[in-house]
Amino acid sequence: MGERVTTHRGRWTLDDRAAGILRPLPVMVPPGTAGLTVRLDYPRTVGVLDLGCQGPAGFRGWSGGARDGFTVAADWATPGYLPGELEPGEWQVLLRLHRIPPDGLDFVLTAGTTTARPAPPAPAAVPARPESRPRRAVPTVEGLRWLAGDLHAHTVHSDGTGTVPELAALAAGQGLDFLAVTDHNTVSHHAELPAASARYGVTLLPGQEVTTDRGHANVFGPTGWIDFRAPADEWVTAAEKAGGLLSINHPLAADCAWREPLRVRPRLAEVWHSGWWDRTWGAPLAWAQAWRPDVVPVGGSDFHRPGDGVAVGTPTTWVLAEPVDVPAGGAGEALLAGLAAGRTAVSGGPDAPLLLRLGDELLALDADGTVLVRPDGARQVLRGDRVLLPAADGLHLLESYRTEVVALCA
Numbered sequence: 259m260g261e262r263v264t265t266h267r268g269r270w271t272l273d274d275r276a277a278g279i280l281r282p283l284p285v286m287v288p289p290g291t292a293g294l295t296v297r298l299d300y301p302r303t304v305g306v307l308d309l310g311c312q313g314p315a316g317f318r319g320w321s322g323g324a325r326d327g328f329t330v331a332a333d334w335a336t337p338g339y340l341p342g343e344l345e346p347g348e349w350q351v352l353l354r355l356h357r358i359p360p361d362g363l364d365f366v367l368t369a370g371t372t373t374a375r376p377a378p379p380a381p382a383a384v385p386a387r388p389e390s391r392p393r394r395a396v397p398t399v400e401g402l403r404w405l406a407g408d409l410h411a412h413t414v415h416s417d418g419t420g421t422v423p424e425l426a427a428l429a430a431g432q433g434l435d436f437l438a439v440t441d442h443n444t445v446s447h448h449a450e451l452p453a454a455s456a457r458y459g460v461t462l463l464p465g466q467e468v469t470t471d472r473g474h475a476n477v478f479g480p481t482g483w484i485d486f487r488a489p490a491d492e493w494v495t496a497a498e499k500a501g502g503l504l505s506i507n508h509p510l511a512a513d514c515a516w517r518e519p520l521r522v523r524p525r526l527a528e529v530w531h532s533g534w535w536d537r538t539w540g541a542p543l544a545w546a547q548a549w550r551p552d553v554v555p556v557g558g559s560d561f562h563r564p565g566d567g568v569a570v571g572t573p574t575t576w577v578l579a580e581p582v583d584v585p586a587g588g589a590g591e592a593l594l595a596g597l598a599a600g601r602t603a604v605s606g607g608p609d610a611p612l613l614l615r616l617g618d619e620l621l622a623l624d625a626d627g628t629v630l631v632r633p634d635g636a637r638q639v640l641r642g643d644r645v646l647l648p649a650a651d652g653l654h655l656l657e658s659y660r661t662e663v664v665a666l667c668a
Contacts (some may be wrong), residue, residue: 410558
């Protein structure tokens with residue numbers, strides 16, 4: 259059995275990071291190679307190196323700092339990477355110098371090729387379909403239906419801990435109609451979405467979180483891979499040409515706040531992110547109003563793993579869309595159309611107080627005692643669990659007596 263090993267070792271410094279954050283390391287893949295296995299070793303307690311690869315025919319995967327190795331073979335690959343025949347020639351293992359300490363970071367990268375088919379890992383157990391919570395009764399609008407979902411979640415294909423079926427089961431248990439699976443800088447999870455969508459009765463919307471040091475953006479729809487190495491304007495163009503949409507993610511979130519330059523600002527923005535833990539803090543709304551006057555607000559849990567204090571569907575994004583067969587996964591195009599048209603609302607969870615736009619009216623559900631805040635700042639206390647009110651143009655909010663945002667709608 260033909261095997262070949264390439265080793266790169268060295269020390270990355272702050273000067274290296276300043277000169278170029280993404281560093282390709284060459285690996286020759288001979289003809290007849292059946293598998294490529296890469297191992298990256300460095301002291302993880304003091305720094306972070308992100309990991310990915312590309313072949314002569316293009317990008318083959320990304321795992322960021324979540325993994326210390328991967329395998330690519332013809333019929334399987336480590337989550338985050340794309341299976342397929344290994345083209346002979348020069349491949350590149352990609353290292354992004356994400357966190358380099360002042361004293362530098364030693365590393366050893368070993369890449370081995372083999373002509374023997376690598377054995378795939380044992381398949382993960384597939385969870386049973388859970389009992390879903392009852393679907394909330396919300397009215398239709400001129401033949402359109404409100405769908406409840408989550409527009410930001412991760413799996414083992416990037417830095418999450420659950421498989422696609424496990425994530426779908428969680429969404430189904432929450433009674434969600436849809437969930438966007440938005441793993442970082444990869445689309446390797448897309449192939450698994452249709453089967454899981456059909457099994458669990460929830461539409462899994464293909465997504466990708468395009469991720470850089472200067473900001474993150476979700477791309478929704480079956481667009482194919484979006485190159486995070488390109489300028490952000492090219493992300494928007496590529497998504498639109500492929501029939502998808504781009505949303506700015508958690509624009510005020512710590513070290514991944516949005517700082518990428520854009521000539522044209524997209525309308526969709528993740529105004530309500532799980533990191534907005536104190537919703538008396540008005541900065542996300544102030545940012546949205548400054549971003550563009552017709553911003554379309556969406557929400558996302560940014561779910562990664564059970565037990566970290568964030569549940570799938572918190573917050574819940576509601577999209578007014580054409581009525582289609584959700585269990586068969588047929589709602590994807592309808593969801594994209596609803597998002598593009600700006601027909602959205604966001605609540606704290608599937609059963610939390612809710613504010614919906616019904617044409618020229620607003621409907622407040624389960625919001626007794628909250629305060630409606632209109633786009634011009636006018637305020638009105640709501641009495642009752644189902645209240646109809648006139649709507650204006652712009653962003654409407656529901657607040658608690660503490661001025662905590664509990665719901666919003668476009």
